[in-house]
Amino acid sequence: MGARDTLTDDQVDEAAYRDRATIILDGVAQRAREVLRKAGIPLNIFFVVPAAGDAILTLGAAVNQEKWQEIRSAVSSIVRRSVGLEPAQCRQVICAIDRSDDSRC
Numbered sequence: 001m002g003a004r005d006t007l008t009d010d011q012v013d014e015a016a017y018r019d020r021a022t023i024i025l026d027g028v029a030q031r032a033r034e035v036l037r038k039a040g041i042p043l044n045i046f047f048v049v050p051a052a053g054d055a056i057l058t059l060g061a062a063v064n065q066e067k068w069q070e071i072r073s074a075v076s077s078i079v080r081r082s083v084g085l086e087p088a089q090c091r092q093v094i095c096a097i098d099r100s101d102d103s104r105c
Helices: 009-038 065-083
Strands: 046-048 058-060
Touching: 009 046, 009 065, 058 065
Parallel strands: none
Antiparallel strands: 046 058
16 A cells, blocks of 8 residues: 555645646746736745645745735735635744844755
């Protein structure tokens, strides 16, 4: 029995969605950049397709809460339609880097 045989249907679906997200990632990023530019939101965002977990695609941006809501509104529908997840869930993840030791990432 291979590793794939032991996966649940949800895990197989998640893997298929991740594969699709990986294939179309450049196009999703380009459309998101265009939508944000038209909305007057001049900033860089990044996308990550995680290898595991329940997230299919992660969107990142260094912004405050108010700006995040604007970005989420503008970009989430592009991601959902492109990957084929309707409806999809969005959730905020707060991240930080401590550079107190002056090290570089």
